[in-house]
Amino acid sequence: MSESKLRPIAGTHAIKETLFVRPRTVRVGWLDPKWESSADLREVHKTLISHKIKIELKPPAMIEKICRSHQGAVLYADPLKEPDLSFVKESTPATVLLLDGLEDPHNLGAILRTSWLLGIKAILLPQERAVGLTATVHKIACGGVEHVPVITCNQFAKPIEELKEMGFWVFGLSHRAKVSLHSWKAHEKVVWCIGSEEKGLRTTTERLCDELVQIPQLSAAASFNASVATAIALSETHRQHSLLNLSSKSQ
Numbered sequence: 001m002s003e004s005k006l007r008p009i010a011g012t013h014a015i016k017e018t019l020f021v022r023p024r025t026v027r028v029g030w031l032d033p034k035w036e037s038s039a040d041l042r043e044v045h046k047t048l049i050s051h052k053i054k055i056e057l058k059p060p061a062m063i064e065k066i067c068r069s070h071q072g073a074v075l076y077a078d079p080l081k082e083p084d085l086s087f088v089k090e091s092t093p094a095t096v097l098l099l100d101g102l103e104d105p106h107n108l109g110a111i112l113r114t115s116w117l118l119g120i121k122a123i124l125l126p127q128e129r130a131v132g133l134t135a136t137v138h139k140i141a142c143g144g145v146e147h148v149p150v151i152t153c154n155q156f157a158k159p160i161e162e163l164k165e166m167g168f169w170v171f172g173l174s175h176r177a178k179v180s181l182h183s184w185k186a187h188e189k190v191v192w193c194i195g196s197e198e199k200g201l202r203t204t205t206e207r208l209c210d211e212l213v214q215i216p217q218l219s220a221a222a223s224f225n226a227s228v229a230t231a232i233a234l235s236e237t238h239r240q241h242s243l244l245n246l247s248s249k250s251q
Helices: 012-021 039-050 059-066 105-117 135-141 156-163 226-250
Strands: 005-008 028-031 052-057 073-077 096-099 123-126 148-155 169-173 190-194 211-214
Touching: 005 012, 005 135, 012 028, 012 039, 012 073, 012 135, 028 039, 039 052, 059 169, 096 156, 096 226, 105 135, 105 169, 105 226, 148 156, 156 169, 156 190, 169 226, 190 226
Parallel strands: 028 052, 096 123, 096 190, 123 148, 169 190, 169 211
Antiparallel strands: 005 073, 028 073
């Protein structure tokens, strides 16, 4: 498989996690010719050797074309297989994310990292007009890409319908909402819909939601960064789900 069809992974944390979780998918590792001067790159080199993965020394300028802040290495791995949504059916409690047209790789990377740490079951992305799993996304996610399944969709109506049939309730973050996150009550199965950086949720996506929710803030003239808003919503969901677990165990 040519490198153009492989998944580029940058950032030493992301690279180490990929080599730990699924080393057999890695086809080649690009390293800065001066890799021996970096402890992190020496560790990456050692791991690549141990897994018998091909190593190619590339000038920094060439690696920079893949990711500007590359830290001296890039891996090329097989594309991740997208699971069928049915795998979340038996999970309780469970949270799924729907990202409606994010374009900033730093936002997607940060969201993937948060999703990994808070146990999000899956992330739904549109196939067009949105950032995908670029090398920069991998770097910012610091390994989160390896742990949170990402599913791309032509349109969101069908997967949302499937999730609702599985018992999920769908909520959208919106400044137009009347319900505050502080008074919002999580169900055992939750889908959070997050809009794009500039326009927020599309009207078509809002219509798929059971309820819109807003995050309280002091100024109406500004808004939270998309990844920050997502982290706030996911943290509150995780908190309430943890309480649900404690309650069920005590009964």
